[in-house]
Amino acid sequence: MKTSLLIILLALVTPAQAELTQQRLQELKHLLKHDCGSCHGMTLNGGLGPALLPGSLKDKPDELLFVTIREGRHGTPMPPWKSLLSDDDIKSIIKLLRTPPE
Amino acid sequence: MKKLFAIALILGSLNACSIPTLRATGDMGLIIERAIGRVQVVEHSQNTSLAKIEGLGDLSHASIVYSRDQRYGYVFGRDGGLTQVDILEQKIVKRVIQSGNSIGGAISQDGSLIAVSNYKPGGVKIFATRTLELVADIPAVYGDNKLSKTVGLVDAPGQKFVFSLYDAGETWVVDMQDTHKPVITKFTNTGSLPYDGLITPDGRYYIAGLFGEDGMALLDLWHLEKGIQRIMPGYGRGREPLPVYKMPHLEGWAMAGNRVFMPAVGQHEVVVADATSWKQVGSIPVYGQPIFVMTRPDNRQMWVNFAHPRNDTIQVIDVETMQVIKTLKPGKAVLHMEFTPRGEHVWMSVRDEDRVDILDTESFEVIKSLTVDKPSGIFFTNRAQKIGL
Structure with missing residues (x-):
């Protein structure tokens, strides 16, 4: 009985979460292009801030990117994004950054 | 019969000539469509869009200056593209890729020169407005032969351009009275990370905003001998600045x-x-x-x-x-x-x-x-x- 209830609950919850995640991913892609892009260029090939294309980031480990996005870089205009982005958001953005542009 | 035909032809062509009505451009403008490399030609008497012009490259952070006859817009694209757009014929006249990464530009007092501010390679390039041919190349060299990104490029009276060096913390005044011999005056103490500059509407004061420290840098263009003056000292001091998500x-x-x-x-x-x-x-x-x-x-x-x-x-x-x-x-x-x-x-x-x-x-x-x-x-x-x- 308990198990079947759990299955029903999961069935109710999971698709909605998946949808939300997909929507959030779209929001993050948009943020990356337009808002990160205001300093790093809309195509992420650099501007006031450095280029963020996979090639230009290949020597930077995920941990460094994570801390940079989360906490910002002191002494540069790179702001901390932690008040706007969750840790999962930041990990998704790093994945996006590692993916070559279409 | 032949005569009649000729007359008909002449009438026909006269008719054709009268179709494009004369139009001035004082109530017109351009809007950047940043993601698709296009501009829209608009007019603000009837508030309408008149045309779309495509093929302008990466227009994120694009800006435009106009020729003094207000017929041509010069569009500065992020990808280093400089595009001359004819807003009456609604087409691109000429387009050059003048750098790898640029941030904006200015037109000279007499309208004959267009200057472009570049991030990569850092510096300013100056072109003839009519032909878009390169007239002067001014690399923003500082320190140990490094190149700085340039920001806050404006035109100033006396056929001058003024801009700041983001990485170097300098402000340069370029006098272009002799097109072939730019005279550059450098001020090396602007302050830390100037991120943009402006000129007062009368063309007298140039001010650079500083990201790396409090206050702003002021240059009185009537009295260059006074050098950079720091203004608004202590602004923001003692308060934690908020994260800046956009300059x-x-x-x-x-x-x-x-x-x-x-x-x-x-x-x-x-x-x-x-x-x-x-x-x-x-x-x-x-x-x-x-x-x-x-x-x-x-x-x-x-x-x-x-x-x-x-x-x-x-x-x-x-x-x-x-x-x-x-x-x-x-x-x-x-x-x-x-x-x-x-x-x-x-x-x-x-x-x-x-x-x-x-x-x-x-x-x-x-x-x-x-x-x-x-x-x-x-x-x-x-x-x-x-x-x-």
Whole structure:
């Protein structure tokens, strides 16, 4: 009985979460292009801030990117994004950054 | 019979000639569609879009200056593209890729030269307005032969261009009176990380905003011998700045009477300074971190937009009382505003909703919306006659 209830609950919850995640991913892609892009260029090939294309980031480990996005870089205009982005958001953005542009 | 045919031909061609009616460009403008490399040609007498011109490359952070006859727009793209657009024939006249990464440009006092500010390779290139041929290449060399990104490029009286070096903390004045012999005066103590610059509407003072330290750098172009003066000292001191999600723009800054209004960096404030002493005399609390602070042409109102994530809002400040008199929510990502030349209307780009709204500046009502793909900068041709634009 308990198990079947759990299955029903999961069935109710999971698709909605998946949808939300997909929507959030779209929001993050948009943020990356337009808002990160205001300093790093809309195509992420650099501007006031450095280029963020996979090639230009290949020597930077995920941990460094994570801390940079989360906490910002002191002494540069790179702001901390932690008040706007969750840790999962930041990990998704790093994945996006590692993916070559279409 | 042959004669008749000839007459018919002549009549026919006369008829054809009379189709394009004469038109002036004083009420026209261009709107950047940043994501698809296109500009829209618009006019603000009837508030319509007249044409779309494609093929301008990466237009994120693009800006435009106009030839003094207001026929040609020169579009500065992010990808280093410099494109001359004919707004009457509604087509690209010429396009050159002049660098790898650029940030904006200016047109000279006499209209004969276009200067472009580049991030990569860092420096300024100057072109002939008519041909887009390179006239002068000014690499922004500093320190151990490094190249600095250049920012805040403006034109100044005396056929000069002024700009700042972001990485080097310098400001350079380039005198182009002799086109073949640019005379460069360098000021090396501008301050840490100048992120943008502006010139007062009379062309006398150049001011660079500093990201790396408090205050701003002022250069009196009438008295270069005085060098850089630091103004607004201590601004922001003792307070934790907020994270800056978008750099403020100093172009289109507001000057009304003796008061200057500018966006505070990392604060939800518009800073008010006295334009004779260049000291801060007050601040106006606003909804977010200001990006553009722009006065209506009659200087009675100031319209302010804000950085991400508060960029869905516009506030209007009454200059006389320095109070916010109106808060508008046009939609997601209001990037730019442009007033009609005498200020009865303001056009604003609502990027994420693919719209440009046209508002009445007295009633604050939206009188019309145009469909524009990811609009950013709006540039009307009356900029052609203004110093620094």
